[in-house]
Amino acid sequence: MIALLFLLGFMITWQRSVPFALETVYYEMGFSSKVPTPIDPIVLKGDSSAMLVMYWCLKYSVKASFLALYWYIFDLSNCFRVVWASLTVYTALSFPVTLLAIFWHCGTPDKFMDLGMFGSFLYLCT
Numbered sequence: 001m002i003a004l005l006f007l008l009g010f011m012i013t014w015q016r017s018v019p020f021a022l023e024t025v026y027y028e029m030g031f032s033s034k035v036p037t038p039i040d041p042i043v044l045k046g047d048s049s050a051m052l053v054m055y056w057c058l059k060y061s062v063k064a065s066f067l068a069l070y071w072y073i074f075d076l077s078n079c080f081r082v083v084w085a086s087l088t089v090y091t092a093l094s095f096p097v098t099l100l101a102i103f104w105h106c107g108t109p110d111k112f113m114d115l116g117m118f119g120s121f122l123y124l125c126t
Contacts, residue, residue: 003065006058010051017047049112052102060095067091 020039026032067088074080103109 003058003061006054006061010054010058013047013051013054017044020044053099056098060091063091
């Protein structure tokens with residue numbers, strides 16, 4: 001259920017920013033002569049950042065649901081429970097590291113929303 005909420009949030013944000021991204025790509029590649037409708041780069045970067053965070057939250061919520069399922073499947077053996085516990089610890093530690101790594105993608109977190117840090121405003125930073 002939590003994964004579904006993250007998926008819905010991701011898709012709503014995606015639908016908000018995709019039309020502009022497609023217009024821009026088609027124009028840059030020469031498939032369209034229509035100049036893309038201007039959009040605030042801060043809004044686009046904010047949408048991209050929100051989609052990135054929701055993507056990772058979605059991915060880890062699906063991992064957590066599989067771990068919950070494996071808890072019931074591995075109820076038969078203590079050896080499997082040890083493996084489950086190690087996977088759970090690894091997943092629990094990697095989730096905050098992954099979320100924090102998003103903000104260090106462009107160097108330091110204070111430069112995360114700096115528009116000069118990336119070549120095209122379709123990408124977070126390159």
